Amino acid sequence: MHYFSDRDRALVEALQYDPTLEPSFDAMKSCLVWPDECPENLTNDGYEKLCDLLIARSFIHENRPFSSWKLDPVYFEHVWNEARAAQIKWPGFNRLELSPEDRAYLNNELANDDTI
Numbered sequence: 001m002h003y004f005s006d007r008d009r010a011l012v013e014a015l016q017y018d019p020t021l022e023p024s025f026d027a028m029k030s031c032l033v034w035p036d037e038c039p040e041n042l043t044n045d046g047y048e049k050l051c052d053l054l055i056a057r058s059f060i061h062e063n064r065p066f067s068s069w070k071l072d073p074v075y076f077e078h079v080w081n082e083a084r085a086a087q088i089k090w091p092g093f094n095r096l097e098l099s100p101e102d103r104a105y106l107n108n109e110l111a112n113d114d115t116i
Contacts, residue, residue, distance in 0.1 A: 003086040008046030011039040017091035023102055025109035031058035032106055037092045049079075053092060056080040060096055061106060 004012060015036055023032035031054050038050060056076040059066050066077035084093070098106065 003083045003088060004046050004049055005043065008042050008049070009086075009088060011042055011046070012050070013089045015039055015091050017094050019094070023105065025106070025113075026054070027109075027113055029055050029058070030110065030113055031055055032061065032095075032098075032102065034091065034095065037090065037095075049083075052076065052079045053083055053090065056083075057092055057096070061098055062110075 003009075018034075018036045021034045021036055023034045025031075026033050029051060033054055037054070042050060056066065056079050059068070059076060066075075066080065067073040069076055083090075
């Protein structure tokens with residue numbers, strides 16, 4: 001099963017998970033992103049797929065069902081399941097649970113995010 005191209009997958013899997021890092025909030029995607037989750041030089045397709053993973057993970061962080069996305073209620077569930085089935089070694093899969101500090105940061109950013 002292929003989620004990323006072989007080239008993009010190699011870039012993603014070269015990333016090293018660092019549990020000491022702190023996230024930033026991506027206001028365009030309304031999600032947390034850690035510095036060790038996004039490789040440089042992805043193809044446009046690879047970048048779009050990584051963005052979809054970040055957004056899909058935000059549903060988990062916010063404890064929202066994937067189906068709550070009104071434009072296409074099955075899209076992010078499909079993205080998430082396809083990437084997980086491909087067994088991609090992406091550091092972002094190590095961050096499905098948020099620490100209390102990261103949860104507070106996310107909640108604060110979402111409360112102040114005027115893009116949603």
